[in-house]
Amino acid sequence: MKNPISASATGTTAANPFRRDNKGFNRINDRLFSGVIWTAGVLIIAFIFGLLYLILQDGLPKLTWDFLFGLPSEIDEGGGIGPTLLNSFYILFLSLLISIPLGMAAGIYLAEFAPDNKLIGFVRVCVEGLASVPSIIFGLFGIALFVELFQIGLTILGGAISLAFLNLPVLTRVTEESIRAVPAEQKSASFALGATHLQTITRALIPAALNGIITGICLVAGRAFGESAVIILTAGVTTSGEMWDFSLFSPGETLAVHLWYVQSEAIVSDAQEIAQKAAAVLVFVVLLINLLFRIPLWLNSRKTRR
Incomplete structure (x- = not known):
């Protein structure tokens, strides 16, 4: 008679490779998404500061x-x-x-x-x-x-x-x-x-x-x-x-x-x-x-x- 616990453990072990693959794939997607968000945020902030610099650099020092x-x-x-x-x-x-x-x-x-x-x-x-x-x-x-x-x-x-x-x-x-x-x-x-x-x-x-x-x-x-x-x-x-x-x-x-x-x-x-x-x-x-x-x-x- 088969032990249900060992069968369950065997099933879990057999499923582990798929779970590991999904976990690794999700980790890669998470890092890619985080990289895209960080890149977009840095570019937007750089654009804003660049725009402010272009507007303020000529006029601000001349104010009286x-x-x-x-x-x-x-x-x-x-x-x-x-x-x-x-x-x-x-x-x-x-x-x-x-x-x-x-x-x-x-x-x-x-x-x-x-x-x-x-x-x-x-x-x-x-x-x-x-x-x-x-x-x-x-x-x-x-x-x-x-x-x-x-x-x-x-x-x-x-x-x-x-x-x-x-x-x-x-x-x-x-x-x-x-x-x-x-x-x-x-x-x-x-x-x-x-x-x-x-x-x-x-x-x-x-x-x-x-x-x-x-x-x-x-x-x-x-x-x-x-x-x-x-x-x-x-x-x-x-x-x-x-x-x-x-x-x-x-x-x-x-x-x-x-x-x-x-x-x-x-x-x-x-x-x-x-x-x-x-x-x-x-x-x-x-x-x-x-x-x-x-x-x-x-x-x-x-x-x-x-």
């Missing part, structure tokens, strides 16, 4: 305080970017002031309150479609609304609101997906402790989804700061000529628009140098915005670990 806070010049060389830089931050602040509350409110509604029906599904499709619409479409909408309908001309107010419309779809989708990514157990635990729906959203869901929401705000802030098409069509390509002009009805040329204008239309002799320095400032500020938004992410991660 007179250039950063000086008035732009149409004829004489040596003009600055003071008003355009101020308009860039001013319009960015106003657009985020409008788009963040509305975008978060819309995202929370779609994630927590909206019924699961065809109408809401159609709304989500529309929001996703608006998030991928070219920015010039929002600029044309701004012209129709503020220049033709309200007759207020090319102003900072029109540029900021049009830019907020550009940011709204992205913030809405990011907020909705971040809220939906919070584990259902966390929401159930909040309700079990006697919290209302509002308290659950404000004290449980939003803190847990804060990293994703802040990342979305960071993305739209960087995009809005470097946006030019919307600003050209709604805020114009000139400034009021004053450094500290906070009027909402002044022309709102931003740094990105000024860079485009200097590179394509300006007649000053040092237009190329101005464009290089303006590009360096633009890239540096976008990088700074991304770094500043990392601070609340870092603080929130430390708080959640505790």
Whole structure:
């Protein structure tokens, strides 16, 4: 009579060569895949640093305080970017002031309150479609609304609101997906402790989804700061000529628009140098915005670990 244990052992031994072959094949595939991923990552990082170096190498060493806070010049060389830089931050602040509350409110509604029906599904499709619409479409909408309908001309107010419309779809989708990514157990635990729906959203869901929401705000802030098409069509390509002009009805040329204008239309002799320095400032500020938004992410991660 055959021993079942020895038969089992024999069967295992007989199967071992195949298992070893599969294990070796999987190990080779794993190493190849890891090598491809590492190579792609290194190439992408090298490309990014190379691009940054090409942009910053000519303009960054030539930056001066007179250039950063000086008035732009149409004829004489040596003009600055003071008003355009101020308009860039001013319009960015106003657009985020409008788009963040509305975008978060819309995202929370779609994630927590909206019924699961065809109408809401159609709304989500529309929001996703608006998030991928070219920015010039929002600029044309701004012209129709503020220049033709309200007759207020090319102003900072029109540029900021049009830019907020550009940011709204992205913030809405990011907020909705971040809220939906919070584990259902966390929401159930909040309700079990006697919290209302509002308290659950404000004290449980939003803190847990804060990293994703802040990342979305960071993305739209960087995009809005470097946006030019919307600003050209709604805020114009000139400034009021004053450094500290906070009027909402002044022309709102931003740094990105000024860079485009200097590179394509300006007649000053040092237009190329101005464009290089303006590009360096633009890239540096976008990088700074991304770094500043990392601070609340870092603080929130430390708080959640505790």
